[in-house]
Amino acid sequence: MKNSFVMKGNICQTVTPTELDLHGNAYAVCIDGISKGVFDVLPEEYAALPLYDYGDALIFPGMVDLHVHAPQYAFRGMCMDLELMDWLNQYTFPEEEKYEDLNYAEKAYGMFVDALKKGATTRACIFATRHRPATELLMKLMEESGLISFVGKVNMDREASEALTEESAEISADTTVEWINAVKDNFQNTRPILTPRFIPCCTDQLMEKLRQIQMACGIPVQSHLSESKGEIDFVKFLHPDDPFYGDVYNDYDLFGKNDDIDTDVRTVMAHCVWSTEEEVSLMRKNGVFVAHCPASNMNLTSGIAPIRKYLDLGLNIGLGSDIAGGHSDSIFRAITDAIQVSKMYFRMVDESVRPLIFPEAFYLATMGGGAFFGKVGCFEKGYEFDAVVLDDRVLPHPQSLNLAQRMERAVYLGLDEKNITAKYAAGKRIQI
Amino acid sequence: MKNSFVMKGNICQTVTPTELDLHGNAYAVCIDGISKGVFDVLPEEYAALPLYDYGDALIFPGMVDLHVHAPQYAFRGMCMDLELMDWLNQYTFPEEEKYEDLNYAEKAYGMFVDALKKGATTRACIFATRHRPATELLMKLMEESGLISFVGKVNMDREASEALTEESAEISADTTVEWINAVKDNFQNTRPILTPRFIPCCTDQLMEKLRQIQMACGIPVQSHLSESKGEIDFVKFLHPDDPFYGDVYNDYDLFGKNDDIDTDVRTVMAHCVWSTEEEVSLMRKNGVFVAHCPASNMNLTSGIAPIRKYLDLGLNIGLGSDIAGGHSDSIFRAITDAIQVSKMYFRMVDESVRPLIFPEAFYLATMGGGAFFGKVGCFEKGYEFDAVVLDDRVLPHPQSLNLAQRMERAVYLGLDEKNITAKYAAGKRIQI
Numbered sequence: 001m002k003n004s005f006v007m008k009g010n011i012c013q014t015v016t017p018t019e020l021d022l023h024g025n026a027y028a029v030c031i032d033g034i035s036k037g038v039f040d041v042l043p044e045e046y047a048a049l050p051l052y053d054y055g056d057a058l059i060f061p062g063m064v065d066l067h068v069h070a071p072q073y074a075f076r077g078m079c080m081d082l083e084l085m086d087w088l089n090q091y092t093f094p095e096e097e098k099y100e101d102l103n104y105a106e107k108a109y110g111m112f113v114d115a116l117k118k119g120a121t122t123r124a125c126i127f128a129t130r131h132r133p134a135t136e137l138l139m140k141l142m143e144e145s146g147l148i149s150f151v152g153k154v155n156m157d158r159e160a161s162e163a164l165t166e167e168s169a170e171i172s173a174d175t176t177v178e179w180i181n182a183v184k185d186n187f188q189n190t191r192p193i194l195t196p197r198f199i200p201c202c203t204d205q206l207m208e209k210l211r212q213i214q215m216a217c218g219i220p221v222q223s224h225l226s227e228s229k230g231e232i233d234f235v236k237f238l239h240p241d242d243p244f245y246g247d248v249y250n251d252y253d254l255f256g257k258n259d260d261i262d263t264d265v266r267t268v269m270a271h272c273v274w275s276t277e278e279e280v281s282l283m284r285k286n287g288v289f290v291a292h293c294p295a296s297n298m299n300l301t302s303g304i305a306p307i308r309k310y311l312d313l314g315l316n317i318g319l320g321s322d323i324a325g326g327h328s329d330s331i332f333r334a335i336t337d338a339i340q341v342s343k344m345y346f347r348m349v350d351e352s353v354r355p356l357i358f359p360e361a362f363y364l365a366t367m368g369g370g371a372f373f374g375k376v377g378c379f380e381k382g383y384e385f386d387a388v389v390l391d392d393r394v395l396p397h398p399q400s401l402n403l404a405q406r407m408e409r410a411v412y413l414g415l416d417e418k419n420i421t422a423k424y425a426a427g428k429r430i431q432i
Numbered sequence: 433m434k435n436s437f438v439m440k441g442n443i444c445q446t447v448t449p450t451e452l453d454l455h456g457n458a459y460a461v462c463i464d465g466i467s468k469g470v471f472d473v474l475p476e477e478y479a480a481l482p483l484y485d486y487g488d489a490l491i492f493p494g495m496v497d498l499h500v501h502a503p504q505y506a507f508r509g510m511c512m513d514l515e516l517m518d519w520l521n522q523y524t525f526p527e528e529e530k531y532e533d534l535n536y537a538e539k540a541y542g543m544f545v546d547a548l549k550k551g552a553t554t555r556a557c558i559f560a561t562r563h564r565p566a567t568e569l570l571m572k573l574m575e576e577s578g579l580i581s582f583v584g585k586v587n588m589d590r591e592a593s594e595a596l597t598e599e600s601a602e603i604s605a606d607t608t609v610e611w612i613n614a615v616k617d618n619f620q621n622t623r624p625i626l627t628p629r630f631i632p633c634c635t636d637q638l639m640e641k642l643r644q645i646q647m648a649c650g651i652p653v654q655s656h657l658s659e660s661k662g663e664i665d666f667v668k669f670l671h672p673d674d675p676f677y678g679d680v681y682n683d684y685d686l687f688g689k690n691d692d693i694d695t696d697v698r699t700v701m702a703h704c705v706w707s708t709e710e711e712v713s714l715m716r717k718n719g720v721f722v723a724h725c726p727a728s729n730m731n732l733t734s735g736i737a738p739i740r741k742y743l744d745l746g747l748n749i750g751l752g753s754d755i756a757g758g759h760s761d762s763i764f765r766a767i768t769d770a771i772q773v774s775k776m777y778f779r780m781v782d783e784s785v786r787p788l789i790f791p792e793a794f795y796l797a798t799m800g801g802g803a804f805f806g807k808v809g810c811f812e813k814g815y816e817f818d819a820v821v822l823d824d825r826v827l828p829h830p831q832s833l834n835l836a837q838r839m840e841r842a843v844y845l846g847l848d849e850k851n852i853t854a855k856y857a858a859g860k861r862i863q864i
Contacts, residue, residue: 074831075837076845077827079840080840081790104830107830108831111829114828298776299775301775301787302779303779303780304780339512341730341776343733344730344736344773349780357513396543397506398506399507401510405507405510408510408511409509409510412508414846417849
C-alpha cells in the first residue's frame with residue numbers, strides 16, 4: 001500500500017487542549033496516509049510495514065497555518081511602522097501589484113513555497129493576489145511541494161490602488177469562475193478557496209456574485225474580520241445598517257453554516273480582535289473558524305484577540321502566521337506569541353480572562369486549525385498523517401530533560417527554523 | 433598598533449533614537465580598539481591599515497544585553513507557566529542550586545558563553561549564582577570568549593531554598609569581598625558587579641554590608657526592580673515604611689548617584705514594569721539604568737513597562753534578554769519584542785503613549801545599554817569598536833531592498849541566529 005509505514009521516535013501531540021499527550025520511544029502507524037494510532041509496542045499486524053526509526057528525535061503533528069499571504073512573503077520583517085489601512089496602501093498593495101508579472105510571481109512564490117516546505121507547516125490557507133495566472137502558478141508550486149493547502153485568488157473591486165483593483169464586480173466574478181474551473185480538478189492537495197479580500201475592498205455587487213459562485217461550487221471561504229479599529233470604522237461607514245462587521249459576510253451567505261438556507265460554507269476569518277458579542281455569537285452558531293494571528297496583531301498595532309473567551313465559548317480556532325503582518329512563517333512562533341499575548345491580555349486588560357497554557361496553544365496550531373481540513377492535527381486513529389520530525393540535539397543543555405520539557409523548548413526556541421529531519425503530509429514525504 | 437584596522441561594508445547604526453544612520457559601502461576605522469568614525473571615502477591617513485572587506489554584508493554595532501542570568505540558560509524556553517515568585521521557587525532556585533557543583537557549572541556555563549559568543553551580543557551584565565567558585569569560573573570563561581561583561585556573584589540571605597540561601601549576611605558579605613579581591617585584577621574584559629538578587633532575598637543586614645562594600649570598592653550594582661505585582665506586594669510587606677520599592681535600594685546607597693553623600697554608583701535595575709511616579713523620578717535623578725526585558729515580562733505575565741514614558745523623561749534605558757524569564761538570548765529579538773509590547777501598551781492600555789519605532793528600539797539595544805559600559809554602541813569617533821558583521825544573503829527576497837529595509841529585516845527575522853560572519857568587541861576579533 002502506498003504511504004504506509006511505521007514511524008518510531010518520541011511522539012508529542014495534544015489530542016485535547018488541556019494536556020500534552022507524550023509517548024517516548026513509541027510507534028506511529030500510517031496506512032495509506034491515515035493514522036492508525038500511537039503504540040508503545042508495535043502491534044503484530046504492522047510488523048511487516050517499512051519502519052522509519054528516528055531514534056531520539058521529537059515527532060510532532062504538522063503545523064497548520066490558517067492564514068498566510070503568499071505575495072507578502074517578499075517583504076516580511078519590513079515596514080512595521082504603520083497600522084493596517086495605511087500599511088495596506090503604502091506597502092502591501094504596491095507589492096501585490098507586481099504579481100501581474102508571472103516572472104516576478106514565479107521568483108517570489110518560489111521563495112515562499114520553499115520556506116513553507118522547509119518549516120514545520122504541513123497545511124495552510126493561503127491568500128494569493130487578485131491575478132488569476134499568478135494564483136494558478138502558486139497552486140502549481142504548492143502542489144509540487146507536497147504540502148496541502150487551500151489557495152485563494154483574491155477578489156477586490158474597490159478601495160485599493162488602481163493597478164490592484166479589479167475592473168468591475170463582473171470581471172472579478174467571471175475571472176473567479178474561470179479560475180475555479182481551471183484548477184478544481186487539476187490538483188490533489190491544492191484546492192481553491194473563495195477569497196474576498198475584506199469588506200472594504202468588495203462592493204455589494206461583488207459580494208452578491210461571490211454568494212452565487214459559492215452556492216454553485218460549494219467551495220470554502222476565507223477572509224478578514226474585525227482586525228483593526230480603523231478598518232472596523234470604515235466597514236461601519238460602508239455598511240451603516242449592519243449591526244456588526246461579520247453580518248456583512250453573513251448577508252451574502254459567506255459566513256459559515258446558515259440554517260435558513262440550509263448551507264454549510266466552511267469559513268475561516270482572520271483576526272477577530274475586536275469582534276462584538278453579537279459577532280462572536282454568530283460565529284459560534286455558524287461554526288466560523290477564527291485564524292488567530294498574534295504577531296500580526298502586535299506588529300500592526302491591531303490589539304489582542306481574547307482567545308480564551310473564544311475557547312470557552314467553543315469556537316473553532318486555529319493559528320496563522322499572517323505573513324507579512326506577521327514577520328515569521330513559523331507556527332511554533334505563533335504558538336508562543338499566542339501564549340504571550342494572552343498573558344498580556346490577562347495582566348493589562350482583564351484579569352478574569354486566564355492566559356493560554358502551552359498545551360492549549362499547541363492544540364490550536366494542530367487540531368484547532370487542522371479541523372478546517374478535516375480530521376487533521378494528531379496521530380489518533382483515523383486522522384490524516386501529517387508529521388514533523390525534529391532533532392533537538394542542536395539545542396544544548398547541561399541536564400537531563402523530560403519529553404514535556406523538550407517539546408516546550410523546541411517550540412519556544414524555534415527548532416522548526418533550526419533542524420527538521422523529515423516531514424510528511426497525509427503520509428507523503430515532503431522533500432525538504 | 434594592536435586592534436587597528438579598517439572595516440568595509442554596509443554600516444547600519446543609530447546615533448540618536450530618532451533615525452537610522454546608514455552608510456552603504458563605507459569604511460569604519462578602528463585604532464587601538466577605538467572608533468575613528470565612518471567614512472564614505474577612506475581618509476589617506478588610514479590607507480596603510482589592514483582592510484577587512486566584508487563586501488555587501490551588513491555591519492551593526494555589537495548588541496548590549498543589560499540583564500541576563502547565566503545559570504538559567506540551562507532551562508531557557510521551558511517552565512513558562514508561572515508568574516515570577518512561583519517560577520523562582522519552583523524552577524529557578526532548584527536549577528541555581530546545582531552551581532555548587534563546579535563540574536556542572538563548567539558544562540552549563542560553557543554552553544551559555546558559547547551561545548553568547550555565537551550571537552550578536554558583545555557586552556552583557558550577567559547574574560551568576562550565589563556561589564563564588566562557579567562565579568569565578570564563569571568570569572574566566574567570559575574572559576576567554578573576548579566578550580566584555582560585568583558579572584555578579586549573587587547575594588541572597590533569605591526567602592530562597594535552603595541550599596541556595598547564604599548562611600548569614602556576614603558570610604554573604606565576606607564571600608563577596610573575597611570574590612571581588614580575587615577577580616578585580618585578574619581580567620581585562622570581565623569585571624565584578626555587586627548583585628543583591630532583589631529585596632525579597634536580601635536582609636537589611638546584608639544590604640547594609642553591601643553598601644559598605646560598594647563604598648569601599650566603588651563597583652557598580654545590578655538588581656531587579658518593580659517587575660511583578662506579587663513581588664512588589666511582598667517588598668511592601670517587608671518594608672512597609674518605604675514609599676516605593678526602589679527606595680529600599682536607595683536607603684543603602686545602591687541606587688545610582690546620591691548627591692547627599694556625593695557618590696555615583698553605576699546602577700542597572702531590570703524590568704521597572706510597575707515603577708511609580710516617585711520611583712521613576714528618583715531613577716531619573718540618580719541616573720539609574722533600566723534594563724527593559726520585554727520577552728521576560730510577557731512570559732512571566734509581569735506586564736508591559738512603559739518605555740516611551742521613560743524615554744520621554746530622559747531615563748537611561750537598555751535592553752535585556754533576561755534569560756530564562758526571556759527564552760531567547762537574542763537582543764535582535766528583544767528589539768522587536770520591545771516594539772511589539774509598546775504597540776500593545778498603546779492600543780490596549782493608553783493611546784497617549786506612542787509605540788516605539790524601530791530606530792528607537794535599535795538605539796536602546798546599542799547606545800542605550802552601551803552607555804552603562806562607557807562610550808559604547810556606535811561607530812562614531814571615540815566609541816569603543818564593537819561590531820557584528822551579518823550576511824543577509826541567507827534571507828531570500830525577490831526584489832531589490834534598500835539598506836533601511838535590510839537592517840529592519842535582519843533584526844525582525846533574527847539574522848543573528850542565522851549568519852554572523854564576524855564579530856569584534858573593543859576592536860578585538862571574537863572567535864565565533
